[in-house]
Amino acid sequence: MAHAIHLKNNKYRQWVKAGLGLGYLKEGLAPFCDDIGKQQHNDIINQIQQTKTPQPNVPCSTCQITTLQPDHVRVSKGICPLKQDKCNCCFTNNKKPCPNNVCGAIYDSIIQYHASIPPAPFWKNSDVQQWSTEPWQVCKCFINAPGYKDKISADDTDCTGLIHVIINNKYFHSHIGCNVTGPNNLFSKVRLYRNEIFHSSNMELEESKANSYIDDMIVVLQDSKELVHRQDAQQAVGKLQDLKKKGFIITTEDFEDILRQIKDEMAKVLKSTENAATKSEEEYEDLKNRLTELKAQMSEAEKKHLELKRKFTVLETEQKEEIKRLMVEDSPQQNQLEYEKVKSGMFYRI
Ligand SMILES: [Zn+2]
Numbered sequence: 001m002a003h004a005i006h007l008k009n010n011k012y013r014q015w016v017k018a019g020l021g022l023g024y025l026k027e028g029l030a031p032f033c034d035d036i037g038k039q040q041h042n043d044i045i046n047q048i049q050q051t052k053t054p055q056p057n058v059p060c061s062t063c064q065i066t067t068l069q070p071d072h073v074r075v076s077k078g079i080c081p082l083k084q085d086k087c088n089c090c091f092t093n094n095k096k097p098c099p100n101n102v103c104g105a106i107y108d109s110i111i112q113y114h115a116s117i118p119p120a121p122f123w124k125n126s127d128v129q130q131w132s133t134e135p136w137q138v139c140k141c142f143i144n145a146p147g148y149k150d151k152i153s154a155d156d157t158d159c160t161g162l163i164h165v166i167i168n169n170k171y172f173h174s175h176i177g178c179n180v181t182g183p184n185n186l187f188s189k190v191r192l193y194r195n196e197i198f199h200s201s202n203m204e205l206e207e208s209k210a211n212s213y214i215d216d217m218i219v220v221l222q223d224s225k226e227l228v229h230r231q232d233a234q235q236a237v238g239k240l241q242d243l244k245k246k247g248f249i250i251t252t253e254d255f256e257d258i259l260r261q262i263k264d265e266m267a268k269v270l271k272s273t274e275n276a277a278t279k280s281e282e283e284y285e286d287l288k289n290r291l292t293e294l295k296a297q298m299s300e301a302e303k304k305h306l307e308l309k310r311k312f313t314v315l316e317t318e319q320k321e322e323i324k325r326l327m328v329e330d331s332p333q334q335n336q337l338e339y340e341k342v343k344s345g346m347f348y349r350i
């Protein structure tokens with residue numbers, strides 16, 4: 001029995017496809033980022049415990065970014081030896097050392113691992129009180145965009161955030177074959193896709209464009225150094241390849257995933273507008289426009305979602321009747337087999 005719903009607008013279908021692709025890209029990158037982040041955290045804490053006197057006392061849950069005194073000291077007035085702009089080493093009046101002798105050293109490590117020139121950790125995304133115990137709080141300092149403060153794990157972080165960590169954190173570079181800081185590298189290109197897809201007000205995409213986004217996501221997940229050897233990353237590649245097949249299926253869960261991603265994106269843009277005091281008029285206007293677009297997208301997606309849900313209920317009723325019929329008419333073994341077939345047909349083909 002064929003339950004096929006065809007959405008007429010192919011460009012919308014392609015947009016949904018690309019949106020789902022972003023979710024698979026995240027799924028493929030998150031376990032890798034989680035593993036490498038934990039290794040780095042382990043290395044940082046071990047190094048601190050082996051080299052510092054008096055003996056550091058892990059965990060520390062008392063320090064704050066606004067008052068933390070780093071381990072390193074300024075060279076002279078306003079000159080940071082690690083070259084960080086507005087470094088805590090240069091604003092000394094209200095700074096105090098970590099009472100457990102650990103957070104100042106973690107602060108230094110994060111700056112030293114930061115890949116930009118000059119190094120620019122994004123402290124606001126992170127909670128210093130969890131630095132000594134939560135690897136992801138350290139990793140989040142490498143996400144150079146607001147809106148990640150409440151993200152507690154790699155799995156909780158979108159693909160843009162994960163790629164930021166890979167590009168901006170030097171520790172990750174030895175685990176990636178691509179030169180992620182080189183000009184026109186693929187990771188930097190793919191990092192922009194989430195914005196490009198979710199900030200398009202008409203929710204439409206050309207098929208060729210959607211396919212080229214997905215192809216690039218696949219190449220990222222097939223990075224020669226480690227990702228290509230990881231089962232989780234290659235499972236995500238399989239899902240991305242399925243998306244490219246004609247007649248790929250979309251479930252109600254997929255729609256919920258897209259809605260969740262747009263909501264998440266809206267929260268991030270809202271966060272940026274909240275911090276708009278430091279932004280120029282032009283940037284502020286741009287943020288406001290993006291938010292309006294996302295809101296329009298959200299209500300459009302919700303409308304489409306409801307419409308599909310309604311159709312799904314109709315299908316479900318039909319299927320239940322079909323199942324009942326099979327239970328009565330056929331043999332028990334046959335029933336189970338047919339039942340599974342019918343059950344697996346409960347999805348949309350759009
Ligand atoms: Zn400094």
Ligand SMILES: [Zn+2]
Nearest residue numbers: 060063098103
């Ligand atoms: Zn501390």
